Amino acid sequence: MKTMIRILILSFFSLLLFNSCKEDQPNSPSNIDINYSTNLVDSDNNPIINAIVSINEIDNNNVIAVDTSDENGLITFENLSVSTENLLISISHPLYNTKEFKYGDINDKENGTVTLEDKDDCCGSAELTIKDEDGNTIKDVEVKVRQKMKVLKKGKSDENGTVKFTGLCLEEYEFRLAKDGFKVIEELVNIENCDETLSLNFKMIKTESKEDTCCDGVLIFKPKDKDGNILNGTKIYLYKDGKLIEDPVVENGKAVLDGLCEGKYTIVYKKDGYSNKEAQVEVGCDEEKTLEQTLEKNDDDCCEAILKFIVKDNESKKAIEGAKVTLKLNGKVVLEKKATDKEGEFLAKELCKGKYTVIIEKDGYKTIETTWNIEKCDDFQETFWMNKNDDCCDGVLIFKPKDKDGNILNGTKIYLYKDGKLIEDPVVENGKALLDGLCEGKYTIVYKKDGYSNKEVQVEVGCDEEKTLEHTLEKNNDDCCEAVLKFIVKDKNGKNALKDAKITLKLNGKVIFEKKSTNADGIVIEDGLCKGKYTVIIERDGYETIETTWNIEKCDDFQETFWMNKNDDCCDGVLIFKPKDKDGNILNGTKIYLYKDGKLIEDPVVENGKAVLDGLCEGKYTIVYKKDGYSNKEVQVEVGCHEEKTLEQTLEKNDNDCCEGIVKVKVKDDKGNIIKNASVRLWKGKNKLKELKTNSDGYVEFKELCEGNDYSLSISAEGFEGYEFEFDLGCNKVLNYDKSLKSKDDCCEAILKFIVKDNESKKAIEGAKVTLKLNGKVVLEKKTTDNEGELLAKELCKGKYTVIIEKDGYKTIEITWNIEKCDDFQETFWMKK
Structure with a gap:
């Protein structure tokens, strides 16, 4: 397939070159043929898959050829006909920094290797340990890391059954494990922090079934209109045995689904303005198929009207730049807060027949809301006259909190109140926090920063006034918080370093960090520690737990080696928790508390349908299930030597009258456009309760939430900077949030x-x-x-x-x-x- 893609690409560019040169040009230089191939690898020497490589003419920035690296990281361009060797090669990939270099600077143009560096914000890592049903490690399991069905990384397990992936962004990925003779495993994994490597344990089940090993099929969807044009934006729904498998969207001319098992599938195509189409397809063992279905326009095929908005000031008659135009049809947002240009104009295209609601907004002006009826496919133009309002609501506060030496305190949380109500709670980043659109009046500001005393001040904002506030925060009385403690954990008998020992550190009962894993050298380093008496807890499967104290009396660097003793118990037991409601639905977000001999062993959270605890020793355990809105449930279970058990407990809803709260979130970009498929995660404390994707209107809604004061939401979307904020939820309150994400600048390399x-x-x-x-x-x-x-x-x-x-x-x-x-x-x- 890649060969065909290359042929098509080269044919396309050859046609362009032919058309541009078909007139007689006796003075043009003769073309030369160039060849280039290389292997793309990451810093661990693993192949980089699906990197986009383009060759461009430097003099005129023309694109000569584009291709994508294969599953071995190989990229090949052959016999490209060009007029100059003054070429620039550009390599891009979502997980790595873009790399550019000149063709003439390449020493080895046929068998070279190019290394791409991880992006700074892609700092997560995951290590997989893979075993069979008998607990034996499995070598040469092929593991693919995918996102939106696109393979980003690939590796194979070593003789210890382990494979590690670094350079992962803090996002959700799908891990796919495959090996002949075993059932394929596909599991969603969320990379949440950079502080420690995420450890994942997988058990692969042997099978003699051919069906289970034929799972590398590929379907490429290219829906077209009657003229043969690709219909980007078409939604593909792929079903097998009546179950929805995937629902990708056609972008850049195609949608690709791989990792498909042999069998029959049903496909439904959906595209606005076109009739839905259903088709069946059979995928053979590891077969690749390209499907080019033609979609028919709806009977009412008038969706080509154009409405030109002209927005002006009613007094001065001047054009208004930056007015926000929203258009709705039958209550559905067609376009949202699109800004007028410097001529006060905005063009809305491809409008269908119908009665529209027009909303025009601009700071300092009264909002216009009217209707507009489109009865035929034509071009329309209308001037809208806006009247100024008398509100003084363009005030600006710029916060620059500092320490006693005048250094800006990035990370300070600002709480802005008016009339006792929280207005905004930004965080100081890159030297400041800015709040605009503030109305005239008195405000209360509270500054909060770890290691510093909270500070509360009052400020008065005049009509459209801008103020910069440079308050100094005082350090807490004990200002020594710069000690460094290096933990080294080793086996007492073998004297070897112990990887993945879990270290917990507490000060005065407060957890400083919890179950941080040691690296391959058995080391964890923690800095920024204050003076005080610490409790150190070190745990590892198959070893006796260490619990001791450590006293820090001065700001210095410390190092201590901890020796762990093995125990002799049967400690490979596994418990899989799948708590459900009365209708049989898995209750994601349930907190599991596992006790043995009255001591808390682990407290995982149910995510993606289950929570798994392995490395359990033989014996009796007590389990407590806790979930907001449900009654706590306590059960006992006995784990045999190396036994695996799946527990499917049913939880009952409680009678708490304050568990019907709702939080609605609308996500937009910094220009006011809605963002579809943004990930919105709801947290309570440090536990993730639920994750939803925004719909076509940019909305998500979380229901049945109990009253509480430690909720937070984190929002992320491809191409945008992430956003996180905290909130309190009253009894059965409904909260609505409109949040904007900042676009990442395309050129920031x-x-x-x-x-x-x-x-x-x-x-x-x-x-x-x-x-x-x-x-x-x-x-x-x-x-x-x-x-x-x-x-x-x-x-x-x-x-x-x-x-x-x-x-x-x-x-x-x-x-x-x-x-x-x-x-x-x-x-x-x-x-x-």
Whole structure:
């Protein structure tokens, strides 16, 4: 299939070149043929799959060819006919930093290797241990890490049955395990933090069934209209045995589903303006099929009307830029808060017949809400006149909390109240937090920052006034919170380091960190520790638990080795928990408390339909199930030597009258457009209760929530920065939130290398502090140059930067630097004493 894709791509570009050159051009140079192939690998030397590689002409930025790396990380371009070797090769992938280099700089153009570096925010990792039914490790299991059915990473288990993946973003992935003679396993895994490697244990079941091993089938969907044009945006529903398997959307000309088992499938195509189409297809063993179904337009095929909005000020008659236009048809949002341009205009296209509601909003103006009836497919134009309002609601507060030395305290939480009601609760990032759209009046502000005393102040905002608040926060009385403790955990008999020992640290009964895993060297390092008497708890399957104390009396670095003794019990038991409601639905979010001899052993949360605890020793256990809105349930269970049990307890709803709360969330981008399929996670404390995807209107709704004060929501979407906030929920209250996500700038891959030298001696200056600002926002702050006088600033977006360089004994340098394209730059700065 990849060969066919390459042929089509090359044919397409050959046609373009032919058409552009078919007139006589006697002075044009003759073309040359180039070849290029290489293997793409990550920092662990694993192949990089589905990276997009393009070859571009540098002189005119024309795209010569595009291809995708295969499952071995191989990319090959053969016999490309070009007029110049002045070419740029660009490699991009969602998990790695984009890499660009010139074709002429490549030494090995046929058998080379290119290494891509992990993105800084893709810092998660997962290690899988794979065993058979008898507990034996399985070698050479192929493990694929997928997202939206697209393979991102691939690896094989070693002789210990383990395989590790690094460089994972903090998102949800599907892990697919396959090996001949075993049933395929597919499981969703959520990577939630960068502090520790997520350990996953899988048990593969042997099978002699051919059906279970034929699960590498591929379906490629290319629905078209009657003219043969691909219908991007078509929703594909794939069913097997009446069960929905996947529901991808056609993008960039196709939708691809792989990992399909042999058998018969039903496909339903859905596209606005077209009739639904149902088809059947049979997938053979590891077969790949391309389906090019033609969809028919609905009988009422008028969805091509155009409405041109012109928005003006009713008094000055001037155009209004940035007015937000919302259009609804039969209550359904067709477009939402689209902004008018500098001419006050906005064009709404492909509108169907019907009666529309038009809503136009602009700060400082009264909202317009009217109706517009489209009875035929035509072009319409209408001018809307907006009247100014008299409200003073354009105030701005800029928060810059500092420590006693004047350093900005990033991470400070700001709580802004008016009339006793919480208005907003932003977090200080990149040197400030900003709240605009504030009405005239008095506000109360509360600053909260770990290690500092809370501070409450009052401020009055005038009509459309902007104020910058630079309050100083005081450290808590005990200001020594910089101690470092290095734990080393080893086997007492073998003296070898113990990986995956779980360490818990408590201070005055408060958990500082919980069950952090040791690395391959048996080490965990924790910094930022305050003075005090700590409780240290170290646990590992098959070993006796260590519980001791450690006293930190001064801010220093400490190191301690802990020796663990093995126990001789049968400690490979497994309990699988599947709590359900009375209708048999799995209750995700249920907290499981497992006790033995009155001591809490583990407290997992049910996610993706189950919670699993392994490494359990033979004996009797007490289990307590807890779930908001349900009565707690306590049961006893006995685990035999190496026994596995699945527990399907039914929980009863309680009589609490305060468990009917609802939280509704609408997710938009920073331009007011709705975001579909954004992931919204609901948390209570540190436990994830539920995760939903936003619908076509950008909404999710969480129901049956109990009263509480430690809820939070985290929102993420591809192409946008994540967002998280906390909230309290009253008894049976309904909360509505509209949250905007910031778009990630497409070009944020520029690199600027600073070289700082003494103007007289010409020697490099080590320890010069470099600050970089973009539009007044601090991008990096007081980063120091190395012993070569160099500092590398990476992942810079386009824009005009302010560069500030400081060094004791030297005059400060402050200049501007303009980045107009994503490239690598280098500049030498000469400092004068």
